[in-house]
Amino acid sequence: MGIDDIKQSLHDDEKKVLLALKGKKKMSESEIARLTGMPLASVSHASLWLYSKGLVNINEKRLKYIELNDEGKQYLKKGLPERRAINAIGKKEILVKDVEDAIGKNVFKIAIAWLMRNGLATISNGKIKLTDAGLKALKSKMDTEKAIGLLKTRKSIDEIPENALKIIEKRGKVINKTEETLRTIELTDKGKDIIKSGIEIGKDINVLTTKHIENWKKYTFRPYNIKAEAPPLKIGKGQPYKAMLDEARDHLTSMGFVEVRGPIIETEFWNFDALFQPQFHPARSMSDTYYIKKPKKGELPKGYSDLVRKTHENGWKTGSTGWRYTWDPEKAKRLILRTHTTAVSVRTMVKNNGIIPGKYFTIARNFRHDVIDATHLPEFYQCEGIVVEENMTFKNLLGMLKEFAMEFAHAKKVRFQPSYFPYTEPSVELFAKHPKIGWIELGGAGMFRPEVRLPTGIDCEVMAWGLGFDRLSMLKLGINDIRQLFSTDLKWLEDTKIRYEWV
Amino acid sequence: MPKISINYWDLVHLVGRELSIKELEDIFPNIKCEWVSSDGETIELETTHERPDLISTEGIARALRAYLGIESGLKQFKFKRSGLKAIVDKSVIPERPHSRMFIVKDVSMTSALIEQLMQMQEKLHLIYTNNRRDASIGVYDLDTFKWPITYCAKDDYRFVPLGETEEMSCKEVLEKTEKGREYAHLIGKKYPLIIDAEGKVLSMPPILNSEDTKLTAETKNLFVDVSGMDEKTVEKIATLMAVALAERGNVETVTMEYPKRKIESPELKTEVRKVSHQYINKLLGTSFDTGEMVRLLEKMGFGAKAEGNNINVRIPCYRFDVLHDCDIAEEIAIAYGYNRLEPILPKVSTIGRRHPVERLSEQIREIMIGAGFQEVLTYILCSKELMEKANFSGFVEIINPVSEEYNCVRNSLIPRHLDVLHNNKHHPLPHKIFEVEDCVEVHGNKTETVRKLCVMMIDHGITFTNMKSLLQVLMKNLGYEYSISEIKHPAFLEGRTGKIKISGKDVGIIGEVHPEVLNRFELKHPVVAMEINIEKIIERG
Known part of the structure; x- marks a missing residue:
């Protein structure tokens, strides 16, 4: 940088420091502060900036300081305890008790100790009188008083004579010692050149005020060091996993899906029976599903539940053989924690059975009867949906799934794998190719079985799909432990970025 | 799975x-x-x-x-009659009435076969037999006992159970052996037993086989029995065992003499289904001709024959999952290859719409984030201990929790949020957190899923007023008129707690958390909290 550029970059504080140093060999920061009337911190900052521009050199020296502590300051103000005792006794011999009354019990205790130790007074028969040394002290200051008198302000240890220091230290806890770095500033040749070229203060503007804005032509605006680190700022912020789920909701809405919602505590009926899962199915047991204590049972929808019963028992009019067993309505009434959001889909079909076409989705939590570890959560979000429309085919389902994989996982390649769900046929699992990780499972899907859709009153094919976002979200957030998705570590939440890259 | x-x-x-x-x-x-x-x-x-x-x-x-086309189409199982006879005595009918038996000859015993037999028995028992009630399997060395055998029930009997050296009574087997204790509840008044012509015990179903009839490396011929309470399950399991062992040796049937009927066991049943070729193409979106469908079904081990526009499908005896024509359609799709089917995006034009509760939740989140709050996400499952620590009650409890940490369903977000503050004690103040999520409330004998907003602040000198300011700006932005009246709640400090009402309906609570609760959560600074049932807000509009 040339001289002009440097001059341009100078803050008024820097200019003040330079001018204070003009013609001097070196100065301490505190001297500069005194001379310029600037706060010491501003002098330090300005000196560092000047140093970084090569205009000054900074020398550092560790200095030891002493100053009176609160007790010491009291002594300075009110006099030492023994001084107050001496003054109270005077030239007479008086009752010890009178001295105590005169100066207070606590001060008196300390005073007596020092009077005795320094031989300033004697006590006999409950009376006290000053010795010769004591009488001398009555007229003139004692050494301790002189020494403490030196410490009216904070002093560098070098400034205090050695014997005074000893006396003060002997006196016990009346002082604090501190160490400080003394910075002395010295102009470099470049600094001297800048001063020679002339420096003006007060024309450059730091923080803009109304006055400056109105008359901006009169001022020049000092450029800031825009590279300097600014203080941290706490902001309001969304939870990253929830933000991703909301993003998915918006995607689905834009694809024409209507959002639906269902209860977390469901009857077995909606969670299993309505989905043609037989009552003897192994998933319908204490080891796979959470059952609740109270209330134990819910209600069955009239009419519809009868069709479900018939379908289970003999297939009803669905063309199915059914499961060929006796369906128990009491089992169907049992309340459980929803194991999948497919329960919401079938509720939606019953509720909206006249409406074709229809596209519905829900993103909600389900519960897993499993031990919690780095890959399993007790509850997980599922993105579930259905498409109800005449003439939908399995190929359409694959088309829809491919679209999801591209939309949610930005996948260029997808793979379909046969799968099994008791309520869909054909059933399929969707995999997307991640450029680094390889194939990852995104979810399952299928065409609802006639045994599921016909009792709800829907006489055309229904495509049903369920996607899991846990794995995708983990990849996006760069985390390995699934429990982190529900982390409530505020530090992590505050620091986690909200923009993600897929790769 | x-x-x-x-x-x-x-x-x-x-x-x-x-x-x-x-x-x-x-x-x-x-x-x-x-x-x-x-x-x-x-x-x-x-x-x-x-x-x-x-x-x-x-x-x-x-x-x-x-x-792979090595042996496609329906596999024909032709089991020879062994001429051996098993009597099902009427004494066993009230106890464990159903039984199927067969033998397998010329088996070459390998460790792989033994492992498979054990795995098959274990998995079938575990998944398909209602914990051995509906059916249980026994496999024996055919050459260790004398025919005819009898399946009967007795008041007691003595034999050496598998893995033991001493004879035991049936009663002792239930008390002293591990399997006995595990399955004792399946035994009724009498003990079901399979006994040979000389009175030697083969097994006590569904508990244990005898030591005398166990398989060894020298075993050449097998005897298999399946017994149970549910005839269909017994039949299915016997079928599965027979067709699997047909891969290892020659299966031969056993004549089972029930009190009133005779069965040549196992009976393999092949169901026939007439499937419309059109239906399958319509479901899959394909245009396969009947010949192609027949070829694809054979690839999946089905028997198939074209008959005009229909296909006569013969379902393998070991496939119990074909209930409807759609199941046949899936077989065809799998045989063709899912990844060879062209994905076609459906052209269904509909108008998308957010659910009102979700939409409102999102609007509230926007306001809360704008107000400088950090959103958190917590589990719906909670521990009873945590709820009670915050003086909350009336929540749903789980009968069969996996851990004590998750044994109930929250009815409020407040306890968990106090826990969040507790866990972030080391993090510099202030903390301003919120969450808009689901809880479950109990009303009488009904449960209800409700969406709630919970807001919590902790800082030096924070008061009710700070939260009130937030409530005011929140309601103003959402466009709701509300009122506040005093209320008592065990989690909050009396006189500094309000009930929030909209259109005369209670929608939430606002107040300073009680120092008793703060102490329990080891919080050293005041906490103000607010919780609003946003579903109730919507009901109003």
Whole structure:
């Protein structure tokens, strides 16, 4: 940088420091502060900036300081305890008790100790009188008083004579010692050149005020060091996993899906029976599903539940053989924690059975009867949906799934794998190719079985799909432990970025 | 899903053709076996619930032979009559009435076979038999006892149970053996027993076999029995065992003499289904002709014959998952290959719409984030201990929790949020957190899922007023008129707690958290909290 550029970059504080140093060999920061009337911190900052521009050199020296502590300051103000005792006794011999009354019990205790130790007074028969040394002290200051008198302000240890220091230290806890770095500033040749070229203060503007804005032509605006680190700022912020789920909701809405919602505590009926899962199915047991204590049972929808019963028992009019067993309505009434959001889909079909076409989705939590570890959560979000429309085919389902994989996982390649769900046929699992990780499972899907859709009153094919976002979200957030998705570590939440890259 | 492990060399031997591990990994998904891992010797797989025929190496080998064209179409099982007789005595009818038996001759016993037999028994018992109530399996060395045998029930009897050295009474078996204790509840008044012509015990179903009849490395011929309470399950399990063991030796039938009927066991039943070729193409979106469909079904081990526009499908006796024509359609799609089907995006034009509760939740989140609050996400499951620590009650409890940490369903977000503050004690103040999520409330004998907003602030000198300011700006932005009246709540400080009402309806609570609760959560600074049931806000509009 040339001289002009440097001059341009100078803050008024820097200019003040330079001018204070003009013609001097070196100065301490505190001297500069005194001379310029600037706060010491501003002098330090300005000196560092000047140093970084090569205009000054900074020398550092560790200095030891002493100053009176609160007790010491009291002594300075009110006099030492023994001084107050001496003054109270005077030239007479008086009752010890009178001295105590005169100066207070606590001060008196300390005073007596020092009077005795320094031989300033004697006590006999409950009376006290000053010795010769004591009488001398009555007229003139004692050494301790002189020494403490030196410490009216904070002093560098070098400034205090050695014997005074000893006396003060002997006196016990009346002082604090501190160490400080003394910075002395010295102009470099470049600094001297800048001063020679002339420096003006007060024309450059730091923080803009109304006055400056109105008359901006009169001022020049000092450029800031825009590279300097600014203080941290706490902001309001969304939870990253929830933000991703909301993003998915918006995607689905834009694809024409209507959002639906269902209860977390469901009857077995909606969670299993309505989905043609037989009552003897192994998933319908204490080891796979959470059952609740109270209330134990819910209600069955009239009419519809009868069709479900018939379908289970003999297939009803669905063309199915059914499961060929006796369906128990009491089992169907049992309340459980929803194991999948497919329960919401079938509720939606019953509720909206006249409406074709229809596209519905829900993103909600389900519960897993499993031990919690780095890959399993007790509850997980599922993105579930259905498409109800005449003439939908399995190929359409694959088309829809491919679209999801591209939309949610930005996948260029997808793979379909046969799968099994008791309520869909054909059933399929969707995999997307991640450029680094390889194939990852995104979810399952299928065409609802006639045994599921016909009792709800829907006489055309229904495509049903369920996607899991846990794995995708983990990849996006760069985390390995699934429990982190529900982390409530505020530090992590505050620091986690909200923009993600897929790769 | 059932997890099984099979031996690679055993499988290749049964398939009868060389197949690399890589080839298997590619094919398996198409025969409904999910690849888990392999060390080159053992292959770990997951099969699906509806396919018990695939939980053995034998079943997988059979499916592979069909899929690869080595032996496609319906496999014909022709079991010879052994001429052996088993009597089902009327004494056993009230106890455990159903039984199927058969024998397998000329088996070459290998460790792979023993492992498979054990795995098959274990998995079938575990998944399909209602914990041995509906059916249980016994496998024996055929050459260790004398025919005819009797399946009967007795008040007591003595024998040496498997793995023991001393004779025990049936009663002692229930008390002293591990299996006895595990399944004692399945025994009624009398003990079901299989006894040979000389009174020797083969087993006490469904508890234990006898030591005398166990399989050894020298066993050449097998005897298998399946007994249980549910005839259909007994039949199915017997079928599965018979067709699997047909891969290992020659299965022969046993004549079962019930009190009133005779059965040649096992009976293999092949169901026939007439499927419309049009229906399948309509469901799949394909245009296969009947000949193509027949070929594809044969690849999946089905028997198929075109008859005009229909296909006569013969369902293998070991497939119990075909209930409807759609099941046939899936077989065809899998045989063709899902990944060869062209994905076609459906042209269904509908108008998308957010759910009002979700939409409002999002609007509230926007305001809260704008107000400088950090959103958190917490579990709906909670511990009873945590709820009670915050003086909350009236929540749903779980009968069968997996852990004490998650044994109830929250009815408020407040306890968990106090826990969040507790866990972030080390983090510099202030903390301003919120969450808009679901809770479950109980009203009488009904449960209700409700969406709630919870807001919490902790800082030096924070008061009710700080939260009130937030409530004011929130309601103003959402466009709701509200009122506040005093209320008592055990989690909050009396006189500094308000009930929030909208249109006369209670929608929430606002207040300073009680120092008693703060102490329990080891919080050293005041906390103000607010919780609003946003579903109730919507009901109003």
